[in-house]
Structure formats: structure tokens, C-alpha cells
Amino acid sequence: MPSFGCSEIISAVPRLAVSALLTWSIFVADIVALNYYRSFALCFLVTFLYLYCMATYNLTWIRGPGFVYNVPGFYIGREPLPTDVPPISDAVTAKHDGRMRFCSKCKCWKPDRAHHCSSCKACVLRMDHHCPWYAICIGFRNHKNFIQFLVVVTLYGGLCALLSGYAVYALAMDPTNKHVFPLSWMFLAIIGGIFGVSVGFFAAYTVYNLLNNQTTIEALESVRYRSQVSSNPEFYRFAELPTSRTVGNLFDIGYKNNWRETMGTRLCDWFVPWDTCRGNGTSFPVDTSLLQVLKQRSAADQQRVNLMHEQWQHQRNLVKADRQSIMSAAAEQDPFIHNVPEANPSIM
Ligand SMILES: [Zn+2]
Numbered sequence: 001m002p003s004f005g006c007s008e009i010i011s012a013v014p015r016l017a018v019s020a021l022l023t024w025s026i027f028v029a030d031i032v033a034l035n036y037y038r039s040f041a042l043c044f045l046v047t048f049l050y051l052y053c054m055a056t057y058n059l060t061w062i063r064g065p066g067f068v069y070n071v072p073g074f075y076i077g078r079e080p081l082p083t084d085v086p087p088i089s090d091a092v093t094a095k096h097d098g099r100m101r102f103c104s105k106c107k108c109w110k111p112d113r114a115h116h117c118s119s120c121k122a123c124v125l126r127m128d129h130h131c132p133w134y135a136i137c138i139g140f141r142n143h144k145n146f147i148q149f150l151v152v153v154t155l156y157g158g159l160c161a162l163l164s165g166y167a168v169y170a171l172a173m174d175p176t177n178k179h180v181f182p183l184s185w186m187f188l189a190i191i192g193g194i195f196g197v198s199v200g201f202f203a204a205y206t207v208y209n210l211l212n213n214q215t216t217i218e219a220l221e222s223v224r225y226r227s228q229v230s231s232n233p234e235f236y237r238f239a240e241l242p243t244s245r246t247v248g249n250l251f252d253i254g255y256k257n258n259w260r261e262t263m264g265t266r267l268c269d270w271f272v273p274w275d276t277c278r279g280n281g282t283s284f285p286v287d288t289s290l291l292q293v294l295k296q297r298s299a300a301d302q303q304r305v306n307l308m309h310e311q312w313q314h315q316r317n318l319v320k321a322d323r324q325s326i327m328s329a330a331a332e333q334d335p336f337i338h339n340v341p342e343a344n345p346s347i348m
């Protein structure tokens with residue numbers, strides 16, 4: 001679980017820095033809009049975008065991504081025993097041995113799409129990534145506010161850059177102008193341009209991932225899906241577990257549903273930064289046709305494993321019978337041999 005104190009003070013630094021930068025930018029942008037363009041409409045527009053950016057930015061870290069230890073039943077506070085029953089049975093991701101994923105640092109079960117964040121020192125629900133600009137993870141609960149901020153701050157940065165950049169250019173090119181334009185206008189054009197472009201690329205990548213219903217982690221790493229082959233864990237290793245790279249993204253339920261799952265089902269949900277999370281972030285809708293393919297594949301794996309187990313048993317019985325027949329023949333030739341030692345199963 002995360003510790004509080006010094007880390008909270010360190011976390012406040014980027015949050016204050018971003019809020020201060022945005023607040024400085026709106027002062028300059030409003031001055032440009034009123035003094036150069038003499039437009040209340042432009043002033044209102046940039047102020048509205050600024051307020052929206054501030055609201056979504058601060059809601060993102062205030063709301064947080066959602067942590068696994070807050071979900072009842074997942075935190076057990078120790079290593080799991082073989083007799084422990086995981087809190088959910090419908091998880092579709094698994095460890096390499098097919099069992100439900102477990103975080104030995106947090107001592108809690110890991111639901112689908114949850115990952116441990118070493119910066120937050122906790123397992124995060126549907127973790128996207130840890131963002132240093134927020135000093136917190138982006139995950140299940142704050143993903144929507146994060147996307148709203150990225151999109152709107154791109155518009156805001158671009159608009160600030162255009163307004164102040166054109167004003168600076170026009171003043172510099174005007175031979176009748178005898179006043180030096182404020183340097184803050186030029187800084188706003190440069191900073192707004194840099195943020196507008198760089199955050200714009202990142203916003204496009206994030207929306208692309210959202211439409212494909214994959215987190216940044218899932219886009220970079222393959223997801224291992226659970227197989228139904230669990231009757232004999234000793235032989236589980238023979239079954240090749242399917243992954244998102246080999247069979248596709250199980251959480252992709254069509255780009256419309258993918259969008260609605262995070263951004264909300266109604267049009268107003270997409271713009272208003274209220275909470276529209278569905279469920280508790282431990283299970284997610286899946287592509288039922290792909291799940292069916294996985295189940296068929298698991299059934300085939302199970303048959304293959306059962307066959308291998310039978311062959312192994314058959315070989316073991318053959319070796320045992322051979323050994324007994326050899327010892328019996330030896331006993332017939334040498335009457336002093338009466339005790340036939342049992343075969344050692346560990347060497348078969
Ligand atoms: Zn953890």
C-alpha cells in the first residue's frame with residue numbers, strides 16, 4: 001500500500017507546476033485576446049478551455065486510478081496457500097502456470113488488466129501507465145478524465161500558440177508599430193506550440209488505444225490468457241498458453257463499445273468530467289467469439305495433456321513390469337534373491 005508523508009509533498013511538485021503553468025498561460029492569453037484582438041468571445045473561449053483543463057487535470061489525480069487493495073476480497077496480506085480460492089473465477093488472464101495472478105509485493109490477487117506500479121507502490125486497476133505529470137497512475141477510475149484533459153489541453157495549447165503567435169508576428173511586421181510586444185506573448189506562443197504538438201501526438205495515440213480497448217502496457221506487452229487446462233498442474237507446462245499476440249485482443253469489443261466502456265454511454269458523459277466507471281474494475285467485457293475460440297483451444301490442449309499423461313503412465317507401467325520380470329528371472333537363477341525392490345518413481 002502507498003505510504004503517505006514525504007511522498008505526498010514530492011507528488012505535489014508536478015501538480016503545482018502544471019497548475020501554475022496553465023494559470024500563467026490564461027493570464028497571458030486573456031491579455032492577448034482583449035488587448036490585441038479586442039474580443040470577449042476569444043477571451044471567453046480560452047478561459048473556458050483553461051477551466052476545463054484545470055478541472056480534468058486535477059480530477060485525474062484526486063480521483064486516482066483505483067487500487068486493488070480497496071476492492072474487498074483481493075487483499076489477503078500473505079502469500080496464497082494451495083487451498084486458497086481466488087476471489088473471482090471468471091478472470092481471463094493468468095500466470096504462466098495457469099493460476100490467477102498474485103502480487104507478492106502487495107500480497108493481493110491481481111484481477112484482469114491490473115499491474116503493480118513501483119512508483120505508487122500498489123497494484124493499479126486496469127493500469128495504463130504511471131504519469132510523472134500527475135505523480136500518479138492512470139488507470140480504471142481516472143482514464144476518462146486523463147483523455148479529456150489530453151484532448152482539450154491540445155486544443156488550448158494550439159489556440160494559445162495561434163493567438164499569441166499571430167499577434168507577435170503582426171506586431172513585429174507592422175512598420176507603424178512603435179511598441180515592443182511583451183515577451184510573455186512570445187513565450188506563450190512557443191510553449192503553447194510545444195505542448196499543443198507533443199500532447200497532441202500523445203492524445204492521438206491514447207485515443208487510438210482506447211478505440212482498440214488496450215492500455216499502454218497491453219499495447220507494449222503481450223497479455224497471457226488463461227487456459228482451462230488445470231486438472232493436473234504437473235502437466236500444465238505442456239499446454240501453450242494463448243496470448244494477445246497469438247490470438248488477438250480479448251478485451252476488444254468493437255470501437256464503439258470500447259469508447260463507451262471508458263468514456264460513458266451518453267454523449268454528455270464524453271464531455272462532462274463526472275464519474276462514469278462501470279463495475280469495480282476487476283472484470284471487463286470480452287469478445288465472446290474470441291473467448292469461444294480460446295475455449296475450443298483449451299479443450300484441445302486438455303485432450304493433448306490427457307494423452308501425454310496416459311502415455312507417461314503407460315511408459316511408467318512398462319518400465320515397472322520390465323524391472324519386475326528381470327528381477328524374477330534373476331531370482332529363479334539365484335534362490336537367495338527373494339526381495340524385489342520397488343521401482344523408484346522419481347527416476348521414471
Ligand atoms: Zn502490487
Ligand SMILES: [Zn+2]
Binds near residue numbers: 119129130131137138
Ligand atoms: Zn503509479
